[in-house]
Amino acid sequence: MSDSHPPYPTDEELVTRVQHGDQEIFGELMDRYTEKLSRYGRQFLARPEHIEDLVQDVFIKAYQNIQSVDTSRKFSSWIYRIAHNAFVNALRAQQTAPISYFDFDTFTAHPVYEDGHAERKEAEEMRVLVEKGIKKLDQKYREVVMLYYFENMDYQQIADILHVPIGTVGIRLSRAKALLKKELPVDTTHI
Amino acid sequence: MNDSQQNIKKNVLEKIRHGDVVMRPKIYFTLQVIVVAVVAVCAFIASVLVVSFAFFSLHESGELLLLGFGVRGLLTFIALFPWVTLLIAVGLVVLLEWLIRYFKFSYRQPILKVFFVAVCVVCVGGLLITFTPLHTNLSDTADRGDLPFIGQLYEDVHMPHEDKGEFRGVVVSVATSTITITHNDHDADADDGTRVVTVPTNFNTSILHIGDRVYVAGDMTNGTVTAYGLSKF
Incomplete structure (x- = not known):
């Protein structure tokens, strides 16, 4: 008996479809990452009250730059990198003490x-x-x-x-x- | 997903559909990588050239000989070392490191390791260039006054820092305890001159011949240089 369900597409397969113009599929990627990025941001920020706005900005930036994604590598690392930068910037704006670049x-x-x-x-x-x-x-x-x-x-x-x-x-x-x-x-x- | 998370998706897709948010074309990112790579290559070439110039100037000026003139020679060497050139080279290597941290092969490595490798590669590259006639040719062009912008750098290599106790020249006469040297920096200006040098104690002047190029470290009083170090170069 063959499996009638289509295989669950990977993030990278979805990205390839978005890169080829299927913009609605980007919604599927957002479904997969909204909760994860929100959770990451909540732990990251001292005052996470605007986390939804930040996550929305992350997705906007991700869509704008999605052609730079190398689909032979993990999409999750790429989008978390964008989120990380966004959260660092937000944290910098929230904190009065400067964040050290030196480690x-x-x-x-x-x-x-x-x-x-x-x-x-x-x-x-x-x-x-x-x-x-x-x-x-x-x-x-x-x-x-x-x-x-x-x-x-x-x-x-x-x-x-x-x-x-x-x-x-x-x-x-x-x-x-x-x-x-x-x-x-x-x-x-x-x- | 809760309502606010659903709103994120709705808002973003709306913006995409209305064209408020557009995808940047692939060529944009390709060009970005090319620009970073080209600037990194330029920084690398510039740092290699600057380091090779530092090697050339130390060798051509004879200042490396100071290291054989004892503690005083070492102190003079430190005073005359081309620190500015070194700082420029270090600045270029730091720029190079900053640029290549854009790439995966670099940021996955510790900063000091990448810096050390970059310094080694730049130094080896700089040393290899000193074996080519590049700087000698540029120096000759500068002596003829045909090298704009960087010509003065090469002219300065030929100028002894007499105020810091450094003298260079060609032997024109040799006596038991003194020699006379004349300085010619190969150009047409008026900084050439003749100096009488009292050689260091126990220095055997018989090894010197008229026409030898010598490097002298010492103190000048009343036009006579009392040398604590003297060597042919």
């Missing part, structure tokens, strides 16, 4: 130990910790934690979104975990 973590090499299996196994525990403590983390740790634990991205994708070396993603993630375990009461770590 020594991006200057030197850090060994990458991405043990996907082991890390994903502890992901559930970490997700609970992160939900409780994410607002206590610095911006640079918060964004990595969000992308890894809530958006299920790997180091490579996160590096592409933040435009930082892969080793920097690893070091930020491990520091964020250590900070969360240190900051939160002991009983929340026994999950």
Whole structure:
């Protein structure tokens, strides 16, 4: 018996159709990413009251620049990159203290130990910790934690979104975990 | 999706349908990449040329010999080093690094690693250019006064910094403890001159011959240079 359902198109297949002029398909991409980008933005910003406007701007920018998408690579990294820049700009406008561009973590090499299996196994525990403590983390740790634990991205994708070396993603993630375990009461770590 | 999220989709699609939001053509992005790549290549070529000029000026002026003249020579070398040229070269490498961070192969690497690799490539490139006749030819053109804009840079290479204790010239006479040198910076202006040099203690003047080009580090009093370092170059 053959499968009568058409295969679920990938993001990249949808992008190709938009690039060829099927503008209504862009709505399908928005369906897939509105909730994700809104969630990312809410954790990112100190005052996320205008998150819908920001996400709308992200989609507008995405549509304007969609011809630059290389469909052999992940569309999710590309759109998160746009969202990341938009949220950083919004954060800059909200904060009185300037956001530092200078981060020594991006200057030197850090060994990458991405043990996907082991890390994903502890992901559930970490997700609970992160939900409780994410607002206590610095911006640079918060964004990595969000992308890894809530958006299920790997180091490579996160590096592409933040435009930082892969080793920097690893070091930020491990520091964020250590900070969360240190900051939160002991009983929340026994999950 | 909640209502406000549905509104996002509705608003964006409305704008697209009405032509308020339009897609930029692919050529726009292709040109953008080409422009960044061309500027990066230009920055690379400029940095290699600047570094090669620094090597050329150190070699041509004889200032590298100062490193063999003890602590005082080292201090004079530091004072005479083309720091401005070096700063320009570093600035161009930083610009180059900033431009190539546009590309995936660069931003995935640590900044210091990319910077170090860029510096090495630029230095090797600059060194290789010094083995070509490029700067010698440009210098000759500058001496003839036919090199606009950068001609003065090459003229300055030939000018000794006598105020900082640096003298250069061709030996015209040799005695037991003194030599006479005449400076000719190969151009038609009036900065040429003759200097009497008292050679350093224990310096054997018999190795010098008339016509030798020498580099002298020392102090000048009453037209006579008392050298603490002297070498043929």
